[in-house]
Amino acid sequence: MASLPDPKPPSGAADLENPVTDPAEPSSADPAVTSVVRRWRREDLTEKAGLILRGLGTLFSVIAFVVMASNKHGDWQDFDKYEEYRYLVAISVLAFLYSAAQLGRQVHRFSSGKDLLSPRTSVFVDFGGDQIIAYLLISAASAAIPMTNRMRQGGDNLFTDASSAAISMAFFAFFALALSAMLSGYKLSKQTYI
Amino acid sequence: MASLPDPKPPSGAADLENPVTDPAEPSSADPAVTSVVRRWRREDLTEKAGLILRGLGTLFSVIAFVVMASNKHGDWQDFDKYEEYRYLVAISVLAFLYSAAQLGRQVHRFSSGKDLLSPRTSVFVDFGGDQIIAYLLISAASAAIPMTNRMRQGGDNLFTDASSAAISMAFFAFFALALSAMLSGYKLSKQTYI
Structure with a gap:
């Protein structure tokens, strides 16, 4: 929202x-x-910034998913024994699918010049979608933090390190999508009905 | 965003x-x-809906704060022994202060006809502020859930019941402010520069 x-x-x-x-x-x-x-x-410029933010969202959420889903070291060190970590895996898959679809739509618009949705619908879908996925991502990351903190008080190991990494990635994905939602709000305000 | x-x-x-x-x-x-x-x-209509949503946000966040802050029953049943619950108390105070201030501003605008901020700034402050406080509220509520779930597996008591009630209230406050953020986005799109 800085003046150019x-x-x-x-x-x-x-x-x-x-x-x-x-x-x-x-x-x-x-x-x-x-x-x-x-x-x-x-x-x-806003179009390009949107593209970059969605790209970062896709990247970070897929890393969060891969790191957490591969976090199985036997005994108590399995991610699927903890509801927080299962939630994080589910939400990072969802965030990945959403931002990859949005990215695909945007690239298609760049290459063909046509959007799959009408301009009016498109702005509202961007705005609502980014915001909802950002809420889910921060919810999943926040839910996973306290348990990880408690485990790390007993000492760090591969399991807790991988969990922390996945949580950080989910946070980065959240930041990218929250900024993208703010940008969509800015686009809403600049929309003209001519 | 429903058509009227x-x-x-x-x-x-x-x-x-x-x-x-x-x-x-x-x-x-x-x-x-x-x-x-x-x-x-x-x-x-959007003005009135905004007023009602901010009012609900204020109400629910103050209930969340009071219920959680009074949740001390001795021994392990003290809210301030758990970082999740302390976080929830801090965020619900913040949400209460923010939405009460916004409510005061809006009531002042209704009664005097003048806003404390310029219309342009006001729309962006509403939009950004509601969104940020909504992110914080869902983060605090999500962080507090897993611990409460685990405690309730051992049996319900006054402490876990009060924690659950405070979490629910924080969620309701989140819904009110998230809807208010969506509404502010809708207002952004309807803004005219005449």
């Missing part, structure tokens, strides 16, 4: 001598055109 | 016979005026 710096400050003197300075932007002197170009740039 | 039902469907025949049917809406025949009136009603 204008890359080309209006330099009146240069314009008078030489009205068309940059061949790539032939009509930079026209304020209406400048405004539209700036809006395109801004939309492009 | 139009309370007065346009009945062409009645309009022809009797153009002014309702004295409260003298210019319902003029489409521009109807549209403005409908927008006022919609804004009024």
Whole structure:
């Protein structure tokens, strides 16, 4: 939500001598055109930021899933003996599926220029979906922390280290999707109905 | 985000016979005026819904705080011996302070007609604030659940019952604030820059 710096400050003197300075932007002197170009740039930036955040969400949630699901060392050191850890596995799979699907949709939109949903639906799906998955991720990560803390008081081992790693990854996925939800809210506010 | 039902469907025949049917809406025949009136009603409704949700958030978080903070029955049955329960107390106080402040601001706006913040800032503060407090509340409630579950496997008593009640109240406060965040997102999308 930071205001974007204008890359080309209006330099009146240069314009008078030489009205068309940059061949790539032939009509930079026209304020209406400048405004539209700036809006395109801004939309492009939020689009790219959304893509990166979803990509990070996908990556972190799949790492959380893999690390936790492979965390079986026999005896009491099996992740599936603890409801917190099973919950974390379930939610990280869900987060992975959601963010991979969103990523696929966005890449398809980039390549074909067409969205699978109408622009209006799309903004609301982005906004609601990111927020719900972010709530689930922080819930799963928070639930798994106290038990891991208690186990680590008895000493660290492979099992507790892997659990901590998976929890951290789930938190990173949460941050990515929470930022993505904030960005979708920002997009909502910039939506035009022309 | 449900579409609001139009309370007065346009009945062409009645309009022809009797153009002014309702004295409260003298210019319902003029489409521009109807549209403005409908927008006022919609804004009024989202404003009231926001007020109710913040009120519920305040109520539930203060109950969660009081129930958990008074949950001391000696020996192992003291809430402050468990980090999950201390976290829940801290977050429910924070949620109470935030939603009470927001409620106060909104009531002040209703009574005086002036907001303490500019409309633009206000929408972003509402949106970001509700979301952050909702994340904290679901995190605290989720963290406190597994321990309470394990204790209740050994048998229910006053301590576990009070803990469960406080957790439920924190969840209700979370739902109220998460809905309020969604509503703020909807308001963002309806914001006009005229």
